[in-house]
Amino acid sequence: MISVEILYAIIGALVLVATAEGAMWIRCKKALKKSRGEIDSLKEEIQSVRSLDEASGAYNYPFFVKMANLQIKMARRHKWPVTLMIVDVDQLESINLRYSFKTGDAVLKHLNDAIRSVVRSSDVLGRFGGSGIFVLLSECDTENVATVNERIEQKIERDPLMQGDKRVEYRRSYGAVTMYGKQIHLNRMLGLAEDALTRAKEKKKEIVIFDKEGSEV
Numbered sequence: 001m002i003s004v005e006i007l008y009a010i011i012g013a014l015v016l017v018a019t020a021e022g023a024m025w026i027r028c029k030k031a032l033k034k035s036r037g038e039i040d041s042l043k044e045e046i047q048s049v050r051s052l053d054e055a056s057g058a059y060n061y062p063f064f065v066k067m068a069n070l071q072i073k074m075a076r077r078h079k080w081p082v083t084l085m086i087v088d089v090d091q092l093e094s095i096n097l098r099y100s101f102k103t104g105d106a107v108l109k110h111l112n113d114a115i116r117s118v119v120r121s122s123d124v125l126g127r128f129g130g131s132g133i134f135v136l137l138s139e140c141d142t143e144n145v146a147t148v149n150e151r152i153e154q155k156i157e158r159d160p161l162m163q164g165d166k167r168v169e170y171r172r173s174y175g176a177v178t179m180y181g182k183q184i185h186l187n188r189m190l191g192l193a194e195d196a197l198t199r200a201k202e203k204k205k206e207i208v209i210f211d212k213e214g215s216e217v
Contacts, residue, residue, distance in 0.1 A: 053127035056108040058134075064126025065186065068136045071124060072184050075138055079181035083140040084189040086197045087115060087152065088132035090171040103163065107170050108133070110161040118151040134193075142178045142209050142217045149174050149207050173200045174207035183212055 051063040059067060068084075075082045089095070089107055096104040112133055115125060124136040137148060153172075161168040175197025177189050192210045199216070200208040209217040 055105040056112040056127050058112045058125040058127050067124045071138045076182050080139045081141040081180050082184050083137040083145045083178045084193045085135040085176040086128050086193045088173045092131040114155045145176050177210040179212045
């Protein structure tokens with residue numbers, strides 16, 4: 001027959017084993033939770049890399065179109081005005097040649113950051129071609145887009161791009177188009193905004209705004 005002392009010893013040993021296993025299980029659970037968090041963070045980082053333009057920090061074109069269409073769908077439902085604006089850096093190639101391609105990228109990043117600082121978080125920014133930024137402004141009509149233009153210019157003048165103690169100057173041209181409610185079509189807006197930008201450059205105007213018919217406002 002097992003003595004009481006031996007029985008207590010066995011029970012004590014079993015308790016220690018159970019406690020150790022419990023502690024190990026808790027540690028494993030915490031490690032698994034941490035790993036899942038790291039994986040989720042990595043997924044977000046990968047998604048960010050896939051959706052952003054490396055030079056400017058704005059959305060790349062495919063992701064811009066995706067996000068813009070979501071805003072347009074909402075605007076149609078609520079019959080809001082939507083403005084698509086292109087902010088283009090004049091003679092970006094000359095900047096690349098005079099300074100460097102790294103400086104050209106810094107100009108695009110500076111422009112994107114300036115725009116982002118004065119528009120709403122719901123507004124969508126994307127890379128336009130090689131030299132500019134698309135800006136989709138929801139609930140924004142022709143009068144409001146002129147105000148946005150002024151704010152961007154004021155921001156860049158107030159906080160210029162600096163390289164060391166040297167200010168890097170770059171000129172900008174703006175083309176925009178405004179549409180309303182069910183009349184909004186992204187492809188049409190993209191074409192008209194680019195036409196408005198071309199006219200701004202031809203007329204040497206800072207900004208040209210078109211209506212849905214392609215007439216200058």
